[in-house]
Amino acid sequence: MALPVGQQAKYWGIATAVFLTTLWFLGDVILPFVLGGAIAYCLDPIADRLERAGASRVVAVAIITLVTILIFVVLILLVIPTLVQQTASLIDTAPQFFDRLRTGLTERFPQILDNESVAYQQLLAIGETIQSKGGELVNGLVSSALGLINILVLMVIVPVVAVYMLLDWDNMTSKIDDLLPRDHAKTIRRLARDIDTTLASFIRGQGTVCLVLGTYYAVALMLAGLNFGLIVGFIAGLITFIPYVGALVGGTLAVGLALFQFWGSVEMADGDAVSYVTNWLRIGIVAGIFGLGQFLEGNILTPKLVGGSVGLHPVWLLFALSVFGSLFGFVGMLVAVPIAAMIGVVARWGVSQYKDSLLYRGQSGDE
Numbered sequence: 001m002a003l004p005v006g007q008q009a010k011y012w013g014i015a016t017a018v019f020l021t022t023l024w025f026l027g028d029v030i031l032p033f034v035l036g037g038a039i040a041y042c043l044d045p046i047a048d049r050l051e052r053a054g055a056s057r058v059v060a061v062a063i064i065t066l067v068t069i070l071i072f073v074v075l076i077l078l079v080i081p082t083l084v085q086q087t088a089s090l091i092d093t094a095p096q097f098f099d100r101l102r103t104g105l106t107e108r109f110p111q112i113l114d115n116e117s118v119a120y121q122q123l124l125a126i127g128e129t130i131q132s133k134g135g136e137l138v139n140g141l142v143s144s145a146l147g148l149i150n151i152l153v154l155m156v157i158v159p160v161v162a163v164y165m166l167l168d169w170d171n172m173t174s175k176i177d178d179l180l181p182r183d184h185a186k187t188i189r190r191l192a193r194d195i196d197t198t199l200a201s202f203i204r205g206q207g208t209v210c211l212v213l214g215t216y217y218a219v220a221l222m223l224a225g226l227n228f229g230l231i232v233g234f235i236a237g238l239i240t241f242i243p244y245v246g247a248l249v250g251g252t253l254a255v256g257l258a259l260f261q262f263w264g265s266v267e268m269a270d271g272d273a274v275s276y277v278t279n280w281l282r283i284g285i286v287a288g289i290f291g292l293g294q295f296l297e298g299n300i301l302t303p304k305l306v307g308g309s310v311g312l313h314p315v316w317l318l319f320a321l322s323v324f325g326s327l328f329g330f331v332g333m334l335v336a337v338p339i340a341a342m343i344g345v346v347a348r349w350g351v352s353q354y355k356d357s358l359l360y361r362g363q364s365g366d367e
Contacts, residue, residue: 036161251290
């Protein structure tokens with residue numbers, strides 16, 4: 001005899017509360033395991049294809065691990081040093097950018113920005129804050145033993161967890177399937193397939209979009225002659241999965257750096273007047289790079305790689321990221337997308353169930 005609906009709802013509610021409580025108290029501890037599980041989930045289709053090609057699971061995981069190590073070594077040797085150098089240089093030169101902006105605006109618009117104006121004082125305060133806090137931030141990140149230990153732990157534990165979970169992925173899924181309530185196993189399997197389709201379309205597809213756009217922005221901005229083009233492309237690509245935020249942050253940062261770099265001043269021969277020479281073409285090229293990137297993302301990359309049937313509305317995704325990020329920190333942002341996908345699939349299933357019920361159809365449902 002099956003349990004009453006109210007009893008089942010109580011048990012599922014208790015399970016949900018236990019999950020959220022664990023996430024609340026053990027957020028930092030389970031971070032490596034969440035990352036490792038996410039990596040294993042993303043790489044599982046590749047392992048399955050290698051198995052279908054004739055390789056065993058162990059051989060498939062070994063091939064994936066060796067290729068990943070090779071890519072990581074190449075990144076360490078070629079990309080990461082430049083990325084770290086540009087990040088440090090950007091932090092060091094940020095106060096100079098604001099000083100230059102304040103000086104340029106003061107000289108160009110003296111009637112608006114004088115030494116007593118509110119805008120001048122605000123720019124001065126922003127420059128001083130960045131100069132003081134930027135150094136403290138860098139020193140804190142570099143000198144914090146706890147931060148270094150956490151980074152080392154992540155670098156060691158995450159790959160190990162990912163390898164073991166990838167190796168045992170099929171066994172884990174089969175064991176979980178064996179624990180499903182028999183009365184609801186078919187429904188849960190169908191919902192799980194829908195959730196997997198949604199996550200596969202979004203995480204793997206959107207991850208590819210982020211990688212392609214980040215590479216495009218970094219290479220294009222460096223070819224355009226923009227200083228810190230690599231770090232701007234890295235930031236823009238990293239947060240592209242957040243709707244509109246990646247383009248807004250990356251574009252604003254790139255155009256702002258272009259204005260500082262290409263908005264120069266040259267003293268005239270008489271030594272009295274100052275003539276400003278702005279390379280608007282370079283600034284326009286930087287803006288055009290992001291405009292082309294948005295066109296490629298909206299019309300080619302996202303439709304081809306992510307698809308239109310994902311079911312994650314941008315507003316719903318932003319809401320999930322905001323809520324879980326504020327409640328559970330960085331770990332909450334990592335699990336926000338999967339949970340948002342699960343809630344979306346379950347909500348659509350609930351709507352279909354409601355439309356098939358007498359509550360919706362009423363007495364005229366047979367017609």
